[in-house]
């Protein structure tokens with residue numbers, strides 16, 4: 001389907017005049033990202049670690065930190081309760097590694113996606129209670145678990161919820177609720193993810209210098225760190241044994257929490273939240289930390305995935321499309337504990353074995369995704385003229401339907417819900433486009449829902465299989481009133497003229513990394529270029545290498561998954577291209593290259 005190309009509105013002259021040190025092109029790119037004054041721009045170009053928000057801006061942070069320290073000092077059982085996706089697994093790792101740094105062993109409980117489902121459940125908490133746990137810290141879940149919060153109150157468990165999901169009904173009566181979406185909270189940044197919130201908590205815990213020093217002196221006087229006292233029995237997961245050895249001496253180390261930033265970056269990018277503001281700081285520094293990660297298991301995952309950070313530093317693509325899928329695969333097909341153990345494993349040999357296991361699970365995940373994709377696409381074709389696609393099939397793994405929904409949104413350019421149709425219940429995921437809020441859509445159809453929850457752009461749901469059709473009608477009813485169908489538009493940041501096609505422009509683009517939600521890699525319009533040569537490449541002859549001439553300047557370019565139109569271009573044809581800038585190194589020399597996103601016969605716009 002041909003896309004509509006649209007240049008973003010031109011940066012106003014007044015803004016350019018306020019920032020004379022930037023070229024008009026730079027001003028345009030910054031303006032496109034909502035950055036118009038010097039201070040904002042400075043923070044964007046050169047984000048400082050110190051510029052992040054104080055964890056204690058969360059209203060319950062003080063209370064949570066004090067309770068955790070009391071638990072540490074009194075050697076009370078602490079359990080981390082987390083969800084099974086990459087955001088939650090990295091959050092769980094962040095919390096455990098921070099405790100490990102203090103020489104404190106904690107338990108972990110991750111529910112099984114297939115038998116327990118998302119979030120907190122009473123049975124799991126019965127187990128946790130029976131293990132003698134006094135403090136439970138949730139990561140990336142718990143916000144809407146009012147019943148479990150009551151259970152904890154009745155059983156003297158102090159529940160510290162760290163989460164970032166929308167609040168659907170009443171607030172849970174938990175010991176502490178640390179969630180930027182809580183309307184009673186004043187934490188200024190709402191886009192922080194599960195791992196980001198968990199990091200904030202542990203940054204605050206590790207920030208208690210006096211506590212750490214007095215704890216340290218006590219430990220030294222007894223010369224033993226009580227690591228063997230943790231929770232080990234029952235179905236609770238005691239964590240990886242070798243992960244709990246005393247690798248780091250208990251000591252107050254200023255800024256130790258920075259070592260956790262690689263995990264924060266992975267979870268943040270995996271959860272597809274904005275990469276502007278505080279998340280930009282976390283991800284930017286996290287990428288730096290990842291190149292020299294302290295975590296043996298994480299390094300093993302990277303090695304097995306054939307990443308070599310000394311050759312090619314990681315970027316957000318590495319996080320979102322290489323590392324996160326491997327962490328997610330375990331929870332999608334088997335149990336997320338496997339991903340958690342791999343990250344926490346400190347023995348290099350064992351870490352490699354665990355990473356290889358994740359790799360093979362991920363391979364199976366890819367095969368299953370392809371199969372479900374083709375079945376779901378077939379169904380989608382039938383509903384093509386509907387505003388929203390609700391697709392359901394038997395044997396569609398509910399760990400994978402979310403991925404499938406995400407890809408079908410791209411293909412069909414409308415909100416998509418994909419569900420596994422069980423005999424009695426159907427469970428699945430919703431993904432949206434633009435401003436259409438799926439949680440609101442689900443609320444509208446909640447009379448048919450057994451459970452649901454999530455964010456504006458992605459949510460999970462369960463309903464009775466027999467209600468599927470009525471549910472679909474209700475969703476369409478909501479979409480009728482709230483979803484404006486737009487043409488598929490390819491938004492371009494700016495037009496590049498021949499004078500802009502140089503390494504300075506590439507440098508300008510690179511300075512805007514890391515790219516992701518709200519800061520996508522700039523796409524440019526280059527008009528009136530001539531095809532000099534054309535070559536079809538790739539195993540399935542799906543890609544195209546084009547040499548183009550722009551005002552007499554020759555440029556190499558690559559177009560992945562080229563259309564027939566592109567493949568049939570002739571030498572001398574005049575075309576317009578929409579492209580990103582790439583760096584090409586040839587014989588040690590840096591060159592500018594284009595990654596073409598779309599190409600068309602030259603037209604005047």
Ligand SMILES: [Mn+2]
Pocket residue numbers: 087088140164193194195271
């Ligand atoms: Mn999350």
